[in-house]
Amino acid sequence: MSQTQPCIICVAITGSLPRKSDNPAVPITVAEQVESTHAAFEAGATIAHCHVRNDDETPSSDPDRFAALKEGIERHCPGMIVQLSTGGRSGAGQARGGMLPLAPDMASLSVGSNNFPTRVYENPPDLVDWLASEMLRHDVKPEIEAFDLGHIVQATRMAADGRLKGPLYVQFVMGVKNAMPADEPIFDFYIETLKRLAPDALWCAAGIGAAQLTVNEWSIAKGGHTRT
Template structure:
């Protein structure tokens, strides 16, 4: 019997623009359409960034709300995960979207160097946001750009500042942070089992290592992420036609590892999120 693998699609991100690949969705209408196509291809979690009119990273809760509402109306059982990432946004701006109470949100538990600056997550901010996530009933996905972030997450959990069973994601391939290496996935998976045994985990890598990271996670019982945020190419020299095309490839890949794309109901059960009527087939 195969085991489920949650497929997360990161539809937009903060870096690629339509000049890099015309398929990158940067306005809410196109983001919703792209999410629907990805859902139909096998993705059950949608990781959302929003952009301003000039395609720069934005923080306007109204934009987040428009994307979330559109996805919810078309795919009620898809999990919508807001990004609280740093590129082009202040600390205060990054977390404004939490007031919309999405089901999930990304959450980095430490600071790290990015190619052109520091992704700042000072200790006081980390602890304040952890408390807000609990108060607002938002499930975090801990983004591990540096292994210290994993140990900080375990510390928060031990102190009651994270709810049990978080989602934890290893992030590889961003310059100055963790390189895309299979040995890191082995180390990460082992540490997760020891430190946070009830966590679900996934790993991702940028650029040409995206598919490698999918394989490494599937082989070890983890979950996967794909999408135009992380890689605008389908293969060397060939731009991806859509987020759905990248999702479909990973969905097909699951069978090689005795896995299958998690259904919406399986995704919600694994993540400890409430079932919706659509997920139960009613």
């Protein structure tokens, strides 16, 4: 890792799935999320990866809830980068991008499809292109969620033809059942391929579940950024 490049820590406070019944500490309401993010910000996190929930804790992509969360984080954590999720667990079709007109600093973007533990994570090409175009329009920096090697390649094609604005910021996601496991030679090849196809790209990595700390360690050791 270059001595002058700081490691960016991204904190995912809530995610789309865990409930209070799984862990009472999971922040669900906007007020809880803001305070939890505030604590992480004071501990050194600089990006907040945000999901919102309905009152019954189910995942939501309601732009009004995202607006309240974004405003709360901006007030309590001045200078923190707000990244809103456009992930497929929280909505379907263009509803997944309904918060992009809020012009957050960043938003997550999946550019391909893959299997999840019990279903297909569907990101059809026309939806991917529409989300990317909304991010260009509202000057939102995408974090590319790469669940497989082909997603990294696809992101570099989209940057090359102008559908995404460079430099790319790509997150390698490992450890989801039926998708890519935490595998170090593959992790290394992800870095190598991204650098080959988009030399100015930055990357981070997230390990899901049991893979979390392993992937955090690889990211930091290999010069990337990381996700808690």
